[in-house]
Amino acid sequence: xxxxxxxxxxxxxxxxxxxxxxxxxxxxxxxxxxxxxxxxxxxxxxxxxxxxxxxxxxxxxxxxxxxxxxxxxxxxxxxxxxxxxxxxxxxxxxxxxxxxxxxxxxxxxxxxxxxxxxxxxxxxxxxxxxxxxxxxxxxxxxxxxxxxxxxxxxxxxxxxxxxxxxxxxxxxxxxxxxxxxxxxxxxxxxxxx
Amino acid sequence: xxxxxxxxxxxxxxxxxxxxxxxxxxxxxxxxxxxxxxxxxxxxxxxxxxxxxxxxxxxxxxxxxxxxxxxxxxxxxxxxxxxxxxxxxxxxxxxxxxxxxxxxxxxxxxxxxxxxxxxxxxxxxxxxxxxxxxxxxxxxxxxxxxxxxxxxxxxxxxxxxxxxxxxxxxxxxxxxxxxxxxxxxxxxxxxxx
Numbered sequence: 389x390x391x392x393x394x395x396x397x398x399x400x401x402x403x404x405x406x407x408x409x410x411x412x413x414x415x416x417x418x419x420x421x422x423x424x425x426x427x428x429x430x431x432x433x434x435x436x437x438x439x440x441x442x443x444x445x446x447x448x449x450x451x452x453x454x455x456x457x458x459x460x461x462x463x464x465x466x467x468x469x470x471x472x473x474x475x476x477x478x479x480x481x482x483x484x485x486x487x488x489x490x491x492x493x494x495x496x497x498x499x500x501x502x503x504x505x506x507x508x509x510x511x512x513x514x515x516x517x518x519x520x521x522x523x524x525x526x527x528x529x530x531x532x533x534x535x536x537x538x539x540x541x542x543x544x545x546x547x548x549x550x551x552x553x554x555x556x557x558x559x560x561x562x563x564x565x566x567x568x569x570x571x572x573x574x575x576x577x578x579x580x581x
Numbered sequence: 582x583x584x585x586x587x588x589x590x591x592x593x594x595x596x597x598x599x600x601x602x603x604x605x606x607x608x609x610x611x612x613x614x615x616x617x618x619x620x621x622x623x624x625x626x627x628x629x630x631x632x633x634x635x636x637x638x639x640x641x642x643x644x645x646x647x648x649x650x651x652x653x654x655x656x657x658x659x660x661x662x663x664x665x666x667x668x669x670x671x672x673x674x675x676x677x678x679x680x681x682x683x684x685x686x687x688x689x690x691x692x693x694x695x696x697x698x699x700x701x702x703x704x705x706x707x708x709x710x711x712x713x714x715x716x717x718x719x720x721x722x723x724x725x726x727x728x729x730x731x732x733x734x735x736x737x738x739x740x741x742x743x744x745x746x747x748x749x750x751x752x753x754x755x756x757x758x759x760x761x762x763x764x765x766x767x768x769x770x771x772x773x774x
Contacts, residue, residue, distance in 0.1 A: 400731070400754065400770070401745035402595040418751060528737070538593070540733075542756045542770055544721070546748035552594035555739035558611060561593065563735050566766055568759040575766055577593070577735055 389508050391534035392454070392516040394524045395447055397422040397572070398551050399541050404521055405549035414462040416548050422541050425571035439567045443574045447537070451514025452476065452507040454500075456523035465493050474510045478503040478523060504532040521551045528559060528579070535564070536577045582701050584727035585647070585709040587717045588640055590615040590765070591744050592734050597714055598742035607655040609741050615734050618764035632760045636767045640730070644704030645669065647696050647720070649713025658686050667703045671696040671716060697725040714744045721752060721772070728757070729770045 398404050399422060406416030415422075426444070428435030434444050453470060457479045460466070465475060468490035475493045477483070483495040496503035504527065507516045518527060527533035538551075560580040567574035591597050592615060599609030608615075619637070621628030627637050646663060650672045653659070658668060661683035668686045670676070676688040689696035697720065700709045711720060720726035731744075753773040760767035 400729075401748070402743075421751075536593075540768075542754035544745060544748055544752040544754065546751050550595075552737060555594070555737055558614075558739050559737040561735040561737065563761075563763060563766065566759065566761040568756075568761070570756060573756065573759055573766070573768055575733075 390451060390511050390513050390515040392504055392508065392518050392527065392532060393450075393535040393537055394518040394527070394533060395537045395539075396519070396521070396524065396551055397425070397539040397541055399543050399545040399548075401544045401546065402550045402552060403545035403548040404551045406545060407547045409549050411462065418545065421543055421545075422539075425539060425541065425569070438569060440569050440571065440574070443537075443539075443567055447517070449514060450517040451511030453517045453519065454478065454503050454507045454523060454527070455518070456520025457481075458522065459520040460493075465490050468492055474507070476503045476507045476510075478526070499530070500526045501530045501532050504530075521549060521553075524551065525553065525555065529556060531581070533579055535579065536561070538575050538577070540573045540575060542572070583644060583704050583706050583708040585697055585701065585711050585720065585725060586643075586728040586730055587711040587720070587726055588730045588732075589712070589714070589717065589744055590618070590732040590734055592736050592738040592741075594737045594739070595743045595745060596738035596741040597744045599738060600740045602742050604655065611738065614736060614738075615732075618732060618734065618762070631762060633762050633764065633767070636730075636732075636760055640710070642707060643710040644707025645700040646710045646712065647671065647693075647700045647716060648711070649716035650674075651715065652713040653686070658683050661685055667700070669696045669700045669703075671719070692723070693719045694723045694725050697723075714742060714746075717744065718746065718748065722749060724774070726772055728772065729754070731768050731770070733766045733768060735765070 406418040409416035452473050453475045469492045477495045478500045479495050561577040564576040564578050599611040602609035645666050646668045653670050662685045670688045671693045672688050754770040757769040757771050
């Protein structure tokens, strides 16, 4: 089975969204600063050269997604799919009625471990892409997150929403890979069990 | 003049001290986990081989120290000096009477900018080592911190004291150097002005 990997762009001070993150202002003030590294010289998303290109290509090879409700609602479930794969959303509340038009989007009401098991099943031998701060924390706590790919951005955001708030216990990681570019330090960690 | 550089070991989730950081438990629970990278195979501090050795040697070449009161009181002002250089402590309160026995320790009561100016003067063309979370934040806010050398440790502490709490505005950084070792990712940043 493939591993579950959290992909997040984070400021040095730990923020993944700026201040004022709400539906009318998705990602908060200055959010796009965290994603500059992903934009090519032509302004196209993902069209970058150099070592960051390998990071993006690796990211793109996923077979299912587990994403938080906050994340998916802000982007309207990426229009129902991303790269053609299924999207699993752990949530205790049922989905909005409009989600019924997306057959590849599944709301999972019995917890993160169940959502991850279904996503791994759907992904086969490909990775499960995990997205969202709350989802990452619950996956870490439940022991179902295998790896973290952090795109660490050379900026101090000062305020906003943190990727890691408070966890119930210490979690050891192993560094798998560091990719050094001027725009971001891409560090991949494995969760030690 | 030399630059002012913050040197701090930080967990991936941004903590530089564990839970329960108080005088009877300096650095809090699990504090030493953040400094494992600094300990050689013989158990000696700083006696490491490989790329981390260069990081340590660069760190050791400082001409003055600016350190927070919390930091210096926990280590009794390093016995009055470190590497023979002067130590400047920004604090609004006068020092404890016992500090009078340390001629190289100066408490500066008129703010971080003054403390940094005095330290730069004392350091000559060598660097000023900056230490402490609160001191780092006030130096950043006052615009008198030039660089940050973060030893990012592959662990999620879960709780404790953060290096960066809340800053009044966004601060852009440039990545100067990344040193990739299994024990830590050493990232050096320049504060953009």
